[in-house]
Amino acid sequence: MSTPFDPALAIRAIQTLDTWLTDTGLRLEITPSDFAVLDSDATDILIHSETLPPLRITVFDEYGDLGTADTLLALVMIGRGFGEIEDAPDWRRWALAEGLEADHPAVRLLHDQLSAARASFRAAWGDVPDLVSDLDWQLNAGTAQELRRRAGLLPGA
Numbered sequence: 001m002s003t004p005f006d007p008a009l010a011i012r013a014i015q016t017l018d019t020w021l022t023d024t025g026l027r028l029e030i031t032p033s034d035f036a037v038l039d040s041d042a043t044d045i046l047i048h049s050e051t052l053p054p055l056r057i058t059v060f061d062e063y064g065d066l067g068t069a070d071t072l073l074a075l076v077m078i079g080r081g082f083g084e085i086e087d088a089p090d091w092r093r094w095a096l097a098e099g100l101e102a103d104h105p106a107v108r109l110l111h112d113q114l115s116a117a118r119a120s121f122r123a124a125w126g127d128v129p130d131l132v133s134d135l136d137w138q139l140n141a142g143t144a145q146e147l148r149r150r151a152g153l154l155p156g157a
Contacts, residue, residue, distance in 0.1 A: 003039060006145070008141070009142040009143070010142055010145075010146035010147075011146070013021055013129075013131035013132070013133060013143045014066075014072060014143065014146060014147060014150070016131060017075055017076070017129055017131060018072060018074075018121050019026050020075075020128070020129050021072070021075055022073060024049070024125045025049055025050055026047055026048065026049050026125065027047075027048040027049070027071075028046070028047060028048075028050065028071045028075065028145070029045070029046040030043060030044070030066045031043075031044045031045075032044065032047055032048075032071045033058050035106060035110050037106065038101070038104060038106055038107060038110065039098070039099065039100060040102055041060045041061050041062045042058055042059075042060055042108075043058070043059055043060075043061045043066050043068075044056050044057065044058050044059075044076070044080060045057045045058075045059060045074050047056050047078075047121070048127075049124070051124065052124055053143060055117055055120055055121060056097065056113075056117065057078050057081065057114065057121070058110060058113070059074075059077040059078065059080070059081045060081070060099075060113070061077065061106065062096055063140075064153075065077065065148065065151065068151040068152055070147070070150070070151035071153075072147055072151075073089060073147055073148070073151055074149075075128055075130075076128070076132050076137075076144075078121075078128055079127070079128030079130055080113075080132075080137065081114065081120045082114075082121070082127075082128065083130070084097055084098060085111070085114055085115055087095045091107070091108050091111035091112070091147055093110050095107045095111070106124055115123050131143060132144050132147070140154075
């Protein structure tokens with residue numbers, strides 16, 4: 001039997017993400033992606049810091065979350081995208097997981113760019129805190145729902 005959702009868990013998770021973002025000193029900027037030709041959901045997040053040149057991360061925003069330019073949603077999407085790269089044994093499996101046509105010449109290029117960006121990101125700042133489950137993200141439940149509510153994508157409680 002499942003237990004009811006505790007809103008305090010979502011609030012603590014969001015506070016952890018916010019603290020991590022503040023502590024790293026990163027500034028996130030949402031921009032259009034050249035890879036939208038592969039998937040119309042492709043969106044770029046530019047990561048600005050005091051220590052490195054801007055780093056471009058392409059994510060697939062199937063739910064339209066980044067239209068709000070909310071930095072915490074963007075941060076979660078970066079972490080989720082890096083997880084997809086890490087979980088796939090090769091670029092073809094990654095393309096399948098992302099719903100991309102593996103034979104398109106830009107897919108391998110995107111995979112290679114994201115792999116390099118992931119390595120640079122992790123070397124500079126470590127991993128993005130993984131605080132939103134896949135199920136919560138897909139079902140818009142728990143912390144994912146609270147993030148979207150705070151971003152203005154859902155009505156207040």
